[in-house]
Amino acid sequence: xxxxxxxxxxxxxxxxxxxxxxxxxxxxxxxxxxxxxxxxxxxxxxxxxxxxxxxxxxxxxxxxxxxxxxxxxxxxxxxxxxxxxxxxxxxxxxxxxxxxxxxxxxxxxxxxxxxxxxxxxxxxxxxxxxxxxxxxxxxxxxxxxxxxxxxxxxxxxxxxxxxxxxxxxxxxxxxxxxxxxxxxxxxxxxxxxxxxxxxxxxxxxxxxxxxxxxxxxxxxxxxxxxxxxxxxxxxxxxxxxxxxxxxxxxxxxxxxxxxxxxxxxxxxxxxxxxxxxxxxxxxxxxxxxxxxxxxxxxxxxxx
Amino acid sequence: xxxxxxxxxxxxxxxxxxxxxxxxxxxxxxxxxxxxxxxxxxxxxxxxxxxxxxxxxxxxxxxxxxxxxxxxxxxxxxxxxxxxxxxxxxxxxxxxxxxxxxxxxxxxxxxxxxxxxxxxxxxxxxxxxxxxxxxxxxxxxxxxxxxxxxxxxxxxxxxxxxxxxxxxxxxxxxxxxxxxxxxxxxxxxxxxxxxxxxxxxxxxxxxxxxxxxxxxxxxxxxxxxxxxxxxxxxxxxxxxxxxxxxxxxxxxxxxxxxxxxxxxxxxxxxxxxxxxxxxxxxxxxxxxxxxxxxxxxxxxxxxxxxxxxxxxxxxxxxxxxxxxxxxxxxxx
Numbered sequence: 001x002x003x004x005x006x007x008x009x010x011x012x013x014x015x016x017x018x019x020x021x022x023x024x025x026x027x028x029x030x031x032x033x034x035x036x037x038x039x040x041x042x043x044x045x046x047x048x049x050x051x052x053x054x055x056x057x058x059x060x061x062x063x064x065x066x067x068x069x070x071x072x073x074x075x076x077x078x079x080x081x082x083x084x085x086x087x088x089x090x091x092x093x094x095x096x097x098x099x100x101x102x103x104x105x106x107x108x109x110x111x112x113x114x115x116x117x118x119x120x121x122x123x124x125x126x127x128x129x130x131x132x133x134x135x136x137x138x139x140x141x142x143x144x145x146x147x148x149x150x151x152x153x154x155x156x157x158x159x160x161x162x163x164x165x166x167x168x169x170x171x172x173x174x175x176x177x178x179x180x181x182x183x184x185x186x187x188x189x190x191x192x193x194x195x196x197x198x199x200x201x202x203x204x205x206x207x208x209x210x211x212x213x214x215x216x217x218x219x220x221x222x223x224x225x226x227x228x229x230x231x232x233x234x235x236x237x238x239x240x241x242x243x244x245x246x247x248x249x250x251x252x253x254x255x256x257x258x259x260x261x262x263x264x265x266x267x268x269x270x271x272x273x274x275x276x277x278x279x280x281x282x283x284x285x286x287x288x289x290x291x292x293x294x295x296x297x298x299x300x301x302x303x
Numbered sequence: 304x305x306x307x308x309x310x311x312x313x314x315x316x317x318x319x320x321x322x323x324x325x326x327x328x329x330x331x332x333x334x335x336x337x338x339x340x341x342x343x344x345x346x347x348x349x350x351x352x353x354x355x356x357x358x359x360x361x362x363x364x365x366x367x368x369x370x371x372x373x374x375x376x377x378x379x380x381x382x383x384x385x386x387x388x389x390x391x392x393x394x395x396x397x398x399x400x401x402x403x404x405x406x407x408x409x410x411x412x413x414x415x416x417x418x419x420x421x422x423x424x425x426x427x428x429x430x431x432x433x434x435x436x437x438x439x440x441x442x443x444x445x446x447x448x449x450x451x452x453x454x455x456x457x458x459x460x461x462x463x464x465x466x467x468x469x470x471x472x473x474x475x476x477x478x479x480x481x482x483x484x485x486x487x488x489x490x491x492x493x494x495x496x497x498x499x500x501x502x503x504x505x506x507x508x509x510x511x512x513x514x515x516x517x518x519x520x521x522x523x524x525x526x527x528x529x530x531x532x533x534x535x536x537x538x539x540x541x542x543x544x545x546x547x548x549x550x551x552x553x554x555x556x557x558x559x560x561x562x563x564x565x566x567x568x569x570x571x572x573x574x575x576x577x578x579x580x581x582x583x584x585x586x587x588x589x590x591x592x593x594x595x596x597x598x599x600x601x602x603x604x605x606x607x608x609x610x611x612x613x614x615x616x617x618x619x620x621x622x623x624x625x626x627x628x629x630x631x632x633x634x635x
Contacts, residue, residue: 244578
């Protein structure tokens, strides 16, 4: 949800339909609610409600359709445009939505995206912090998570990776197995991506909530999102050649990496800093681990 | 001489060597600095919009297979204010905005080209019809032809002896890979050792069952040579994007705590595509990388042979590089 023109459909098209950012300008306004069933991780079906943001629609969501819209909501993603025209109206609608959500689906997680950050000149971090405080004030006691995002860089992947992370039932189990697997491969890190969206599902050594900067603090903090973005761009170039991206392996001076399909709908990226480890060995390990992860994933979706 | 070969590893921008000079000309705002920054400084296409107009001639040295020096000139430069004779330049590129009125730029371009042709008939004269992204597909081809015809007609009108003047036209844009392709083609004409590099690539292709091979400059992502099969735009752009991805990946997972001796290490990478074809990447010299599109199955089954071939290819290219450097340093 969010105000008209804030970028909800652009975002959806970028993440779930694999359209490049440059094409989003061609999208028209969303009329009423567009419902999408997105197959995520094969069997987990996300029911994505993209709600048109024009005032007339917003009014009807909050009055006549109130119970339909806000019933059984797992995650509310509310998009704010960073340089909004009418902050007061935005805030009013947001509060109203939040009230409705509290009444019909109090369990839902709330994510707020401060979108179109690429249009901000100057200090983005300070601005985001100010907006976060404002939004926290608006939300009262409801726990919220705020992200600054833009479709032109990796921040969008970061936000969505966190969002899907809350939806996947047993992400913790996956992380645990990934950590074991990473150790078996002498890998510094193992990262599991969803196949179509390339969002991060789970990582080995999940960052410690209390001290996120202490884990692997010498690796770039935005690496997961950048990887999603880079691989997606590469997949695009392959698609232009009517080829399909399958696997990637590299031996660079800094590290060795293998990216390969893990299960039917995930990719795994292994990062190894030990120069004596060969990519072929990593590939065999991945092949051998496939059945186990396939099983894990089926469990996780059925659970 | 042996010492010179050792120092290959560092990108030393040595002043003493003789650089091949490329002159970038064009009206103000036609996109000369954008092109230079986009290709050699990795400035994203969107950011080129914010570049300031160039107020005085700047020389940008760049080391690839041959040492280059690119002269970026302000829009109002004249033959007198250039501060060098045209005969010094191996290649002259004139940039025309596809949406501009062409009369004035073409007149200026011809002045420069005629003067250059008289002083140094061997110089290559190139026209970049730039900012192609601003027009629709049919329109831009039409405009491009129009400009091309106009230049040829005017040359003929000036004097019949200029009819044979070798002017090349390229339709370019920084928003796709056309500028890389065009600049690569300009570069090819300046590389004396190109036939040898191409021979090496041909031999490599036929012995490794590769359908296409490029020798890329890693930083600028221009290709300096390719095998004899025709270049198809989609393969070329995939290779460009692939090199870009690899360049970006390197620093991403770089670990400060792991230090290793990288002197004798040549990075390599491979992308497997759905039908089993593989796009491989092997660093050949610190600046150049070999990209090869292999037939399905070759990479899995005959990787040893492939790597053996790469080693030979690398030795060949490095030998050529040594000869090139010695010639430029005046040792031969």
